[in-house]
Amino acid sequence: MRASGSSISSRSSVASRPSLDASWSLSPCNCVSLCPSSTAAFRTYSWASISFVLMRTDIGWRCRSKRPSNAAIPLYRPFSRKTRRYSTQLMYCSELLNDISLIRLVRYTSFPQFILLSGITRLSMPETQLQQARAGKITSAMKRVAERENCKPETVRKQVANGQAVIPTNHSHESLDPMIIGREFSTKVNANIGNSDTTSDIKGELQKLHTAVHYGADTVMDLSTGESLDQIRTANIEHSPVPVGTVPIYEAVKRAENPTDITHELLLEIIEKQAKQGVDYMTIHAGVLMEHLPLTDDRKTGIVSRGGSILAQWIEENGMQNPLYAKFEEICSIFAEHDVTFSLGDGLRPGCLADANDEAQFAELETLGELTQTAWDHGVQVMVEGPGHVPLDQIVENVERQQEVCDGAPFYVLGPLVTDIAPGYDHITSAIGATEAARAGAAMLCYVTPKEHLGLPDKEDVRDGLAAYRIAAHAADVANDLPGARDWDDALSEARYEFDWQRQFDLALDPERAQNSHDQTLPGDNYKDARFCSMCGVEFCSMRIDQDARNTDGEMTTINDETDLGSSPAADVNLPPVGVHDTSRVPDEIEIDGVTFT
Numbered sequence: 001m002r003a004s005g006s007s008i009s010s011r012s013s014v015a016s017r018p019s020l021d022a023s024w025s026l027s028p029c030n031c032v033s034l035c036p037s038s039t040a041a042f043r044t045y046s047w048a049s050i051s052f053v054l055m056r057t058d059i060g061w062r063c064r065s066k067r068p069s070n071a072a073i074p075l076y077r078p079f080s081r082k083t084r085r086y087s088t089q090l091m092y093c094s095e096l097l098n099d100i101s102l103i104r105l106v107r108y109t110s111f112p113q114f115i116l117l118s119g120i121t122r123l124s125m126p127e128t129q130l131q132q133a134r135a136g137k138i139t140s141a142m143k144r145v146a147e148r149e150n151c152k153p154e155t156v157r158k159q160v161a162n163g164q165a166v167i168p169t170n171h172s173h174e175s176l177d178p179m180i181i182g183r184e185f186s187t188k189v190n191a192n193i194g195n196s197d198t199t200s201d202i203k204g205e206l207q208k209l210h211t212a213v214h215y216g217a218d219t220v221m222d223l224s225t226g227e228s229l230d231q232i233r234t235a236n237i238e239h240s241p242v243p244v245g246t247v248p249i250y251e252a253v254k255r256a257e258n259p260t261d262i263t264h265e266l267l268l269e270i271i272e273k274q275a276k277q278g279v280d281y282m283t284i285h286a287g288v289l290m291e292h293l294p295l296t297d298d299r300k301t302g303i304v305s306r307g308g309s310i311l312a313q314w315i316e317e318n319g320m321q322n323p324l325y326a327k328f329e330e331i332c333s334i335f336a337e338h339d340v341t342f343s344l345g346d347g348l349r350p351g352c353l354a355d356a357n358d359e360a361q362f363a364e365l366e367t368l369g370e371l372t373q374t375a376w377d378h379g380v381q382v383m384v385e386g387p388g389h390v391p392l393d394q395i396v397e398n399v400e401r402q403q404e405v406c407d408g409a410p411f412y413v414l415g416p417l418v419t420d421i422a423p424g425y426d427h428i429t430s431a432i433g434a435t436e437a438a439r440a441g442a443a444m445l446c447y448v449t450p451k452e453h454l455g456l457p458d459k460e461d462v463r464d465g466l467a468a469y470r471i472a473a474h475a476a477d478v479a480n481d482l483p484g485a486r487d488w489d490d491a492l493s494e495a496r497y498e499f500d501w502q503r504q505f506d507l508a509l510d511p512e513r514a515q516n517s518h519d520q521t522l523p524g525d526n527y528k529d530a531r532f533c534s535m536c537g538v539e540f541c542s543m544r545i546d547q548d549a550r551n552t553d554g555e556m557t558t559i560n561d562e563t564d565l566g567s568s569p570a571a572d573v574n575l576p577p578v579g580v581h582d583t584s585r586v587p588d589e590i591e592i593d594g595v596t597f598t
């Protein structure tokens with residue numbers, strides 16, 4: 001049976017190994033998926049657990065009943081390219097069968113297109129969190145998430161089972177501490193990092209990753225488009241306790257001579273490679289359809305999504321449909337194998353207030369709604385990306401429409417920026433929109449840094465962006481009455497009123513910044529229990545005046561009850577800087593090409 005320990009350390013044993021499920025039953029549709037597809041899964045599993053392997057014969061598989069010596073067994077041969085993927089999966093089986101002395105074809109199953117090989121133990125592919133949730137299983141990732149969100153594991157399972165929440169957990173992401181994204185849970189924040197062709201190396205990227213995690217990013221996206229893409233991605237995954245997202249079309253552009261030369265095969269190859277590397281979720285801009293492109297003609301700022309603009313160019317120059325749309329089901333199969341979560345990209349999102357909520361944006365959203373269903377049919381977890389630049393009064397409509405069109409799949413919004421006038425302050429223009437979006441039901445906010453529209457963010461920008469977005473997420477959680485969220489505000493206010501400066505710093509979203517600001521004018525230790533600060537000075541300190549008055553009236557004794565953050569229902573998210581990730585599986589060091597990074 002599946003490992004059932006609730007401790008975090010048992011997570012990988014559940015998430016990344018084939019399940020041994022005695023109650024598994026044969027059915028034509030899951031026989032193929034019975035064959036494991038991840039070599040990693042094999043290596044971590046003992047041979048003894050394999051009981052049988054099923055093979056499809058109707059799609060061109062041939063089987064030899066005898067194993068030729070010790071060589072890899074050519075058990076299966078595809079008839080056509082269409083069956084190539086099955087071939088890959090089954091060849092892994094043959095690697096495994098190598099170690100087994102006798103393979104006997106015993107009988108046909110009740111489904112004539114399948115041959116049952118026995119003499120070996122049962123084996124099945126690790127399933128996605130969605131598939132397991134639907135089957136009524138509570139995985140250790142679900143248990144861990146329930147612990148972090150202070151809810152029942154069954155609540156988590158139900159939310160995942162019906163697609164209202166996702167737990168991005170690639171089977172190969174060993175250092176991950178599972179988290180959940182869904183409107184019923186605390187609002188999450190994503191930080192974009194990654195290099196471009198002008199700046200930043202692996203070391204700089206790892207520093208941005210550390211900064212992002214330290215300041216409370218719930219997920220990070222590696223949006224690198226410069227040098228060393230594979231190395232940066234694998235280093236990020238290895239070091240990240242939070243889910244890592246990518247946009248595979250970016251690598252395709254780097255690999256092809258010209259974006260128009262990107263082939264379907266190249267895209268699938270890159271997606272599969274990144275899935276094997278352990279990427280937890282991928283932005284797939286499959287909703288940018290040929291027929292939607294004319295709808296952007298009258299826009300003020302056209303197509304501002306990078307992925308969207310590249311695909312639009314590809315579609316126009318090749319005169320063919322979006323390859324990510326054409327190959328969507330193949331992508332689903334890859335995602336199902338590794339439990340990669342879709343982040344359905346909004347390639348036609350508005351790039352300015354004037355273009356918000358236009359026909360192109362909503363036409364794409366309809367397509368994303370259909371693709372959500374297709375992904376669910378394949379047992380793959382889905383979230384949906386949203387805009388961008390939207391006037392404050394149109395944000396609720398955006399969220400409600402997405403929730404309706406995509407049947408409650410989690411909404412993951414970039415900002416949105418509520419005004420276009422403040423380059424240099426777009427972490428603020430967008431955090432205002434993000435707060436409104438989260439209030440209306442967005443599940444995850446993609447941060448925007450002060451460098452937006454101006455340049456590549458560095459680690460200080462990452463810190464500023466996260467501060468703005470942690471505030472947005474928390475403000476929405478408080479307003480939405482998330483149990484315990486307000487306790488953090490109450491505890492800090494108590495410390496403030498008591499002139500307990502140290503506690504006020506400690507409880508601050510960014511403790512270092514709070515202390516530095518106080519130190520700028522009143523650095524001495526004696527000021528750390530002073531009953532005023534330099535804002536008003538001792539004579540005009542309203543809190544001191546008020547306290548003295550209340551003291552005289554004998555009221556102070558009645559207001560002494562302290563909020564205990566440790567026992568708050570939101571204890572895990574009420575911790576400064578914010579949030580707690582279990583980093584115990586993140587290695588202290590990593591070596592890349594002979595250079596050690598920490």
Ligand SMILES: C[C@H]1O[C@@H](n2cnc3c(N)ncnc32)[C@H](O)[C@@H]1O
Binds near residue numbers: 193194223224225456
């Ligand atoms: C979709 C969002 O991703 C941001 N974005 C794109 N590439 C990077 C990067 N390397 N680092 C940080 N943010 C990035 C854009 O600024 C946009 O806001």
Ligand SMILES: Cc1ncc(COP(=O)(O)O)c(N)n1
Binds near residue numbers: 306346
């Ligand atoms: C919320 C969100 N939206 C979009 C993108 C992708 O960027 P792009 O669409 O510009 O390629 C992203 N990474 N996150």
Ligand code: SF4
Binds near residue numbers: 452455
């Ligand atoms: S951020 Fe800069 S590089 Fe990116 S689309 Fe805008 S102007 Fe172009």
Ligand SMILES: [Zn+2]
Binds near residue numbers: 388
């Ligand atoms: Zn913009």
